Amino acid sequence: MGPLIPNGIISMEWDSIIAIFIGICFGFVLESSGFSSSRKLAGVFYGYDFAVLRVFFTAAAVSVIGIYYLDYLGYLDVSQLYVHPTYLWGAIIGGxxxxxxxxxxxxxxxxxxCAVAIGKLDAWVYVLGIMIGVFLFSELYTFFEPIYTGYFMGNITLMDSFGWNPYWIIFVFSIIAVVAFAVSDMVRKRVKKVFY
Incomplete structure (x- = not known):
């Protein structure tokens, strides 16, 4: 992880402390928004609550617009950003x-x-399941390795894969987000009429 505040303004020893503080703030926002409720999160799949979809679409759109705007102004070099490597089979199966x-x-x-932190029993069971899954994966890694590392595609982006202009992708993504907001609102209203 690189320095959160570059150019030596704050020493790198402070990175972990700053990261913990950011994590606490993020957890507070999640809890305040109701995202520690399994009902609210599952509402996306059942059609009665699309807050998660809206928050993550908004976060993605604001982030990508901000990053490319800073690149355009010369404050950020997009080519220097880390792109996580793509292992297609691992991504599909993991997804x-x-x-x-x-x-x-x-x-x-x-x-x-976040839900464990406030003492929700269902979250404790869920996290226990995650830990068991991580343990089994680590113990059976040699068995899973061909799938996990299969079909390596490199550190690619949509722009690299298709040769698309990033500004057009951002524009289309923003349109998709607006359409998703409108459609999710229509679905929520119809589901609400049926169940309430």
């Missing part, structure tokens, strides 16, 4: 496992820890 776990348990790993 399916994560999705099933999210629907079944009503938590993602981050929100489950």
């Amino acid at each position: 399916v496992i994560m999705g099933v776990g999210f629907v079944a348990g009503g938590f993602c790993p981050g929100t489950s820890l």
Whole structure:
């Protein structure tokens, strides 16, 4: 991890302390927003609450617009940002496992820890399941390694894969976010009429 505050203004020894403080603030915001509730999180899949979808779409759109705007102004070099390597099979299988776990348990790993912090029993069970899964994966890693490292595609982005202009991708993504907000609101109203 690089320095949170570059150019030696604050020494790198403070990075962990700053990261803990950011984590506490993030947990507070999650809890204040109701994201430690499995009902609220699972509401996306059942059509009665789309707060999670809206928050994450908004976060992604604001982040990508901000990053490329800072790049345009010369304050940030996008080419220097770290891009996580893509292992296609691991990503697909991991995504399916994560999705099933999210629907079944009503938590993602981050929100489950937030719920554990406030003492929710279902979150304790969920986190125990995560720990068992991590333990089994580590013990059977040699068996899973061909799948985990299979079909390595490098540190790629959509722009690299398709040769698209990043500004068009941001524009299309923003349109998709607005459409998702509108559609999710229509679905929520229809589900609300049926169940309430």
